[in-house]
Amino acid sequence: MAGPVVRGPVGRLLERWGLNGGGFAHGVHPPPHKELTAHLPTRRLPFPDEVVLPIRQHAGKPARPIVERGDRVERGDLVAESQGFVSSPIHASAAGTVADVDFWPHPDGSWEQAIRIRVDRFSTQLPRPRLVPRWETLDPSELVDAIRRAGVVGLGGAAFPTHVKLSPPPEYPIDTVLVNGSECEPYLTTDHRTMVEFPERVHLGLRVMMRALGVERGVIGVELNKPDAIEALRRSAPTDLDVSVVGLTVKYPQGAEKMLIRSLLGREVPGGSLPMHVGTLVQNVSSVATIAEVFETGLPLVERIVTVTGRGVRSPANLIVPVGTKLRDLLEHCGGLTPDAREIVFGGPMMGGSVAHLDAPLLKGTTGVVVLTEADVRVPESYPCIRCGRCLDACPLFLNPQLLANLARSGRWDEMEDAHLADCMLCGCCAYVCPSNIPLAQLFRLSKDAVRRKRTVAA
Amino acid sequence: MASDRSERSLLVTTPPHLGSGDTTPRIMWTVVASLMPVVAASVWFFGPSALLVVTASVLGAVITEAGFVGRVRLRGGSGVITGILLGLTLPAGIPLWMAFLGGAVSIGLGKLIFGGLGQNIFNPALVGRAFLQAAFPVAVTTWPETGGPWWALRGDNFALPFLSPDPAHTVTAATPLGLMKFEGEGTPLVDLALGTTGGSLGETAGLLILLGGAYLAWRGYLNWRIPVGILATVAVLAGVLHAVDPGRYPGALFTLFSGGLLLGAVYMATDMVTAPVTNLGAWVFAVGIGVLVVVIRMWGGLPEGVMYAILFMNAFVPVLNRATQPRPFGARTVEAPS
Numbered sequence: 190m191a192g193p194v195v196r197g198p199v200g201r202l203l204e205r206w207g208l209n210g211g212g213f214a215h216g217v218h219p220p221p222h223k224e225l226t227a228h229l230p231t232r233r234l235p236f237p238d239e240v241v242l243p244i245r246q247h248a249g250k251p252a253r254p255i256v257e258r259g260d261r262v263e264r265g266d267l268v269a270e271s272q273g274f275v276s277s278p279i280h281a282s283a284a285g286t287v288a289d290v291d292f293w294p295h296p297d298g299s300w301e302q303a304i305r306i307r308v309d310r311f312s313t314q315l316p317r318p319r320l321v322p323r324w325e326t327l328d329p330s331e332l333v334d335a336i337r338r339a340g341v342v343g344l345g346g347a348a349f350p351t352h353v354k355l356s357p358p359p360e361y362p363i364d365t366v367l368v369n370g371s372e373c374e375p376y377l378t379t380d381h382r383t384m385v386e387f388p389e390r391v392h393l394g395l396r397v398m399m400r401a402l403g404v405e406r407g408v409i410g411v412e413l414n415k416p417d418a419i420e421a422l423r424r425s426a427p428t429d430l431d432v433s434v435v436g437l438t439v440k441y442p443q444g445a446e447k448m449l450i451r452s453l454l455g456r457e458v459p460g461g462s463l464p465m466h467v468g469t470l471v472q473n474v475s476s477v478a479t480i481a482e483v484f485e486t487g488l489p490l491v492e493r494i495v496t497v498t499g500r501g502v503r504s505p506a507n508l509i510v511p512v513g514t515k516l517r518d519l520l521e522h523c524g525g526l527t528p529d530a531r532e533i534v535f536g537g538p539m540m541g542g543s544v545a546h547l548d549a550p551l552l553k554g555t556t557g558v559v560v561l562t563e564a565d566v567r568v569p570e571s572y573p574c575i576r577c578g579r580c581l582d583a584c585p586l587f588l589n590p591q592l593l594a595n596l597a598r599s600g601r602w603d604e605m606e607d608a609h610l611a612d613c614m615l616c617g618c619c620a621y622v623c624p625s626n627i628p629l630a631q632l633f634r635l636s637k638d639a640v641r642r643k644r645t646v647a648a
Numbered sequence: 649m650a651s652d653r654s655e656r657s658l659l660v661t662t663p664p665h666l667g668s669g670d671t672t673p674r675i676m677w678t679v680v681a682s683l684m685p686v687v688a689a690s691v692w693f694f695g696p697s698a699l700l701v702v703t704a705s706v707l708g709a710v711i712t713e714a715g716f717v718g719r720v721r722l723r724g725g726s727g728v729i730t731g732i733l734l735g736l737t738l739p740a741g742i743p744l745w746m747a748f749l750g751g752a753v754s755i756g757l758g759k760l761i762f763g764g765l766g767q768n769i770f771n772p773a774l775v776g777r778a779f780l781q782a783a784f785p786v787a788v789t790t791w792p793e794t795g796g797p798w799w800a801l802r803g804d805n806f807a808l809p810f811l812s813p814d815p816a817h818t819v820t821a822a823t824p825l826g827l828m829k830f831e832g833e834g835t836p837l838v839d840l841a842l843g844t845t846g847g848s849l850g851e852t853a854g855l856l857i858l859l860g861g862a863y864l865a866w867r868g869y870l871n872w873r874i875p876v877g878i879l880a881t882v883a884v885l886a887g888v889l890h891a892v893d894p895g896r897y898p899g900a901l902f903t904l905f906s907g908g909l910l911l912g913a914v915y916m917a918t919d920m921v922t923a924p925v926t927n928l929g930a931w932v933f934a935v936g937i938g939v940l941v942v943v944i945r946m947w948g949g950l951p952e953g954v955m956y957a958i959l960f961m962n963a964f965v966p967v968l969n970r971a972t973q974p975r976p977f978g979a980r981t982v983e984a985p986s
């Protein structure tokens with residue numbers, strides 16, 4: 190679907206309407222700030238003294254701890270098992286002794302049950318000898334099960350369990366697997382480095398996914414501001430599979446599922462539907478590489494690439510870190526905070542959450558740690574809505590944030606639902622452009638909560 | 649170092665953590681700045697009187713706003729815009745107390761009783777202007793002559809409240825629209841575009857208004873669809889009428905550049921608060937204003953119709969907003985999987 194891309198002012202005009210090289214209409218162009226880390230090869234973070242594994246690191250039901258204080262664990266051992274289908278197991282990300290299973294600060298600001306492992310400093314950190322599943326010989330359901338047991342979830346932020354995505358109901362046949370390499374959030378370069386340094390893994394992971402789903406076609410979408418990634422992926426593309434690498438216009442939120450599907454396939458996911466309803470499935474590029482790792486090393490998801498960046502941190506870096514590394518240890522490794530550091534964001538600055546507790550651990554879904562300075566943070570002042578209409582021109586889903594905000598302020602949830610609140614993906618484009626600095630996305634998040642709670646009370 | 653000291657000074661805010669950098673006060677003050685050339689031109693044409701009148705109406709607006717809302721809103725600058733725009737609709741010779749009162753009424757009646765910035769339905773400057781027109785019909789339509797010494801006051805600016813201005817001070821000139829309507833006499837287009845005609849302060853500098861509007865549109869501070877829609881509608885309708893009966897109806901360019909049309913189309917109809925939020929709504933709104941302007945000017949009893957046209961369409965904005973909701977992404981066509 191993605192056609193040629195026109196540059197210059199004409200291109201920008203076309204792009205507003207989603208007509209430039211495929212793509213979607215509306216959206217915003219926040220300053221990318223990727224130059225801080227885009228060129229830095231990934232390094233391995235030395236094992237910290239302690240890792241903390243909250244039982245809630247994925248969408249769905251939290252995992253259930255199966256270890257107790259004093260237990261000895263090796264790297265890769267199961268420490269919490271999944272509860273039900275939409276859930277995911279959690280594995281020890283370092284060898285050591287379980288120090289505690291108790292409440293601990295969670296990056297979302299709450300306290301959550303977590304398994305704290307005191308890392309054995311003399312361990313080689315080699316995993317127990319294990320069988321590496323051979324994808325060539327496994328049938329689709331065994332592949333999905335191997336992925337499930339490895340605790341693979343989406344690494345792009347939402348941390349949706351991957352095995353659930355790979356098990357669509359038979360009435361919705363999938364024809365194309367899409368890999369999201371757009372990384373449209375400012376600052377982050379996790380996916381970028383993955384594509385540049387491990388393109389074979391991306392292709393292997395995609396191959397496994399296509400096999401698991403019985404799909405013939407795979408498309409990898411990468412924003413055009415990462416030519417080296419496109420180049421690396423094209424060079425290592427397999428010849429025996431229908432896999433293409435497509436450059437995408439640089440615009441936020443290019444990586445949102447609905448936008449990516451529109452850009453790559455020209456299909457619009459109807460309101461209230463999922464990608465599988467239009468015959469496709471989107472997986473973030475880092476998660477795809479993780480799937481490959483499971484079949485390369487047999488090791489479950491215990492480490493990931495994290496971008497530590499922003500002008501508030503002394504030496505930004507792309508690091509391979511054990512899941513559960515505490516923010517404090519990570520920042521210390523990166524030279525610490527600058528004196529003007531004001532806000533630490535887990536994930537990208539458009540959708541990520543602020544973290545103020547330095548003991549909070551990195552989760553499976555933490556794409557990056559962005560430290561914003563005094564100069565970067567938004568002004569804390571709001572003004573009345575001046576009905577400028579910019580939010581309407583920014584919303585990639587063509588909602589009316591101005592109307593929704595008015596309704597939200599007076600608690601008119603029913604009318605909000607009629608105004609398609611459920612479709613809002615909390616991308617934050619509306620709040621980004623609002624000159625009156627109205628916390629639109631936050632209002633919608635709270636309204637969604639209110640609607641959900643009202644439903645459960647009614648039921 | 650990631651010390652506990654820094655931990656205590658960390659902010660927790662809600663996403664998105666970045667903003668586009670444009671703020672409402674910046675928009676408002678940029679609009680004020682873009683009006684400065686127009687004000688300067690009015691001083692050039694009408695002398696110190698022009699500055700006095702604009703200052704009086706700005707003071708009336710700002711003092712009223714400050715008195716009711718406090719200083720915070722003042723930083724928003726929207727009261728200043730209202731004051732300047734109102735001032736620009738007035739003749740240079742109007743007594744200052746009337747201009748001041750108009751500014752106060754603009755804010756009080758036009759804005760505050762609706763609940764302040766962002767809540768009002770009608771353009772506040774036009775509400776003030778409509779009030780003055782109703783209360784002092786003679787004073788607001790007494791147009792001073794251009795020419796004469798620059799520094800001379802163009803009328804009895806310092807008349808005391810509730811005393812009629814001394815007619816000895818007033819020299820009345822006809823506006824191009826009035827000439828056209830009542831005498832059937834045209835005015836050269838060059839004079840209209842450059843502003844060397846009689847009329848209210850801001851009616852006279854068409855090119856500067858267009859320039860200011862173009863700048864604001866380029867910055868994204870006004871919805872270009874509105875002035876383009878209004879002016880195109882007026883031009884087409886006037887052109888057609890002129891072609892049918894050139895003796896009775898003036899041509900398109902005369903209609904565009906005469907009276908308060910440019911000021912209204914570029915600066916008043918585009919007031920974000922009182923214009924539709926949707927782009928489709930903006931087009932309908934603009935065409936509506938254009939049609940009304942032509943109807944009032946050509947067939948109504950008044951030479952000028954911009955004020956009533958905009959106020960009339962303002963009243964329909966809530967309806968327009970509701971009727972032109974954007975169609976959500978998912979509601980569009982779905983291509984079946986191939």
Ligand code: SF4
Pocket residue numbers: 583584585586587588589590612613614615616617618619620629630633
């Ligand atoms: S947060 Fe919701 S309403 Fe705002 S731009 Fe994104 S999808 Fe639209």
Ligand code: SF4
Pocket residue numbers: 573574575576577578579580581590591594619622623624625626627925
């Ligand atoms: S962008 Fe903000 S000020 Fe403008 S209409 Fe939307 S909510 Fe109102």
